Structures are given as structure tokens and as C-alpha cells.
Amino acid sequence: MELVSSTKCFDGLQRQYRHDSDVLNCPMRFAVYLPQEAEEEKGHKYPVLYWLSGLTCTDENFSQKAGAQRVAAELGIALVIPDTSPRGEDVADDPGYDLGQGAGFYLNATQEPWKQHYRMYDYVVRELPQLVEQNFPVSERRAIAGHSMGGHGALVIGLRNPERYTSISAFSPICNPIACPWGEKAFSAYLGADKSSWEDYDAATLVSRASEQLPLLVSQGEEDQFLEEQLKPHALETAAEASGYPLKLEHHAGYDHSYYFIASFIEQHLCFHADYLLKH
Numbered sequence: 001m002e003l004v005s006s007t008k009c010f011d012g013l014q015r016q017y018r019h020d021s022d023v024l025n026c027p028m029r030f031a032v033y034l035p036q037e038a039e040e041e042k043g044h045k046y047p048v049l050y051w052l053s054g055l056t057c058t059d060e061n062f063s064q065k066a067g068a069q070r071v072a073a074e075l076g077i078a079l080v081i082p083d084t085s086p087r088g089e090d091v092a093d094d095p096g097y098d099l100g101q102g103a104g105f106y107l108n109a110t111q112e113p114w115k116q117h118y119r120m121y122d123y124v125v126r127e128l129p130q131l132v133e134q135n136f137p138v139s140e141r142r143a144i145a146g147h148s149m150g151g152h153g154a155l156v157i158g159l160r161n162p163e164r165y166t167s168i169s170a171f172s173p174i175c176n177p178i179a180c181p182w183g184e185k186a187f188s189a190y191l192g193a194d195k196s197s198w199e200d201y202d203a204a205t206l207v208s209r210a211s212e213q214l215p216l217l218v219s220q221g222e223e224d225q226f227l228e229e230q231l232k233p234h235a236l237e238t239a240a241e242a243s244g245y246p247l248k249l250e251h252h253a254g255y256d257h258s259y260y261f262i263a264s265f266i267e268q269h270l271c272f273h274a275d276y277l278l279k280h
């Protein structure tokens, strides 16, 4: 693992690292924010919020725009922010912003030419936490959150792995990717034509199947330009109501799909996760 950058922020450290991912079969960059006490109190271990970003993002969008570090420092929570796909000249890509590099959809691809590298589900669930927990002063208490494509990733990964996370939250998530243009394009390419395999990555489907119910918060802006065509929060709400899953879905008047919305409510999301992450 190689340190790429290190910047003091609210008395803690915002850092970027590069490492060779065995799962993704390419070098990857990720960001970590560690509160100040990591330097001062030897032996202290922080719980971690994993943040999954959306289409076209790297680790830098959330790190630079969300304003999460102040609250993370106050609460004593570390942040880990992976990239949104494998990358590199040898990694398959597509000219569209919604497929290929920058658009990994947090799944394990089964189709050519994607399956050699596009395994973001395994990377986020297993490889990255193992690396982080071996190399940083963090505990195995994890929460997961994300935005848009990353909100889809957070919902899917949290719902499928309730034993690994304390809580799940999402801003403007793609709730029903098997029934929206972004999801249909990506899942056809990465998973193939057999739509039965798509359901394992569909939050609305997974909510109805969940055997264990983690605390789940979703925030959605009412002026989001992708709301009806791509995000479909009502599909998640309907599935949660039908199966008795305790979803807290909040609609916010006037907010769009941007990081201005995330910056406005990230404190609420961090405090929501802190309630569970810091419980022992």
C-alpha cells in the first residue's frame, strides 16, 4: 500500500492510498479519514463508515464536497471511500458515463469483457475492509452509505451482508435498477440477459427478501432530475411496507441530485450511523 496524499482536516488526517487489488486485478486508489485521536491515543480503534460514490466519481468527490470530516472528527468515526470501478488502460471501458470505468455498479460481473476486473461487490465487502482493518487503527464495526449508484451499492451490500454492518444509509439511491435505464444498461452488460441474476443486486427486491433488518435511512431530494426515471424510491418504499422492513425514507423539498444535497444532510447521516456504530 502506498501513501498518495495526506492532508490535515479538522485535526484529523485525510489521506489517499494506492494498492494492488487482487480481486479487481488492477491498482486501486481509496481515501481514508482518521480523526485526530488516531495519532494520540495508541491502541484506540475507530468504527468505520464506508462511503460509496456515484457515476463518474472517484474517492475525491465525497472527500472534497460532502463536508463529512468535521462531524466524523467530532463523533470519532473513520471514513473509507473507495473508487467507483476498476481503472486502467487494460481495464474494459465504454464511451458512456454510465458504463465501464467510473460506473462499476458495486457488482461482480459475469460477462465478457467485464468479468476480469469488474468485481466491486467483492472488493467492497471483503478485500477493502480486510486491508483497512490490517493497516489502520479501526475496529470491525462498519456502517455503509452512498449516493445514487453508490446508494444502490450501499443498500445492496448492507442488505446482503447484515452481519458485517451496523446500519445502512443512502442519498438519492438507484432503488430498483432492474427497472430503470441506468440499471438495465449496466446489468445487461455486466450480468447478461438472464434477468433472474439481476435481482441479487436490486435493493427493492432485497428488502422484500431480508431475513435480518438493519437500521436503514434514505434521503431523497424532491427536485432531483433523476427521481422518476432512474431512482424510483417508491419501489423501495412499497417493498419495505409489504415486507415490514423499517425503512426511514425522507423527502426533502427543493433539493436536487448534487453534492449540495449531500452536504446539507451528511451530518444527519453520520449521527444516524454513530448511534449504532458506537454502541457496544
Ligand SMILES: N[C@@H](CCC(=O)N[C@@H](CSC=O)C(=O)NCC(=O)O)C(=O)O
Pocket (backbone or CB within 6 Å): 053, 054, 055, 056, 057, 061, 065, 097, 147, 148, 149, 150, 258, 259
Ligand atoms: N450526466 C452526468 C451524470 C453524472 C452525475 O450526475 N454523477 C453524480 C452521480 S449520478 C449517479 O450515480 C455525481 O455524483 N457526480 C459527481 C459530482 O461531484 O457531482 C454527467 O456526466 O455530468
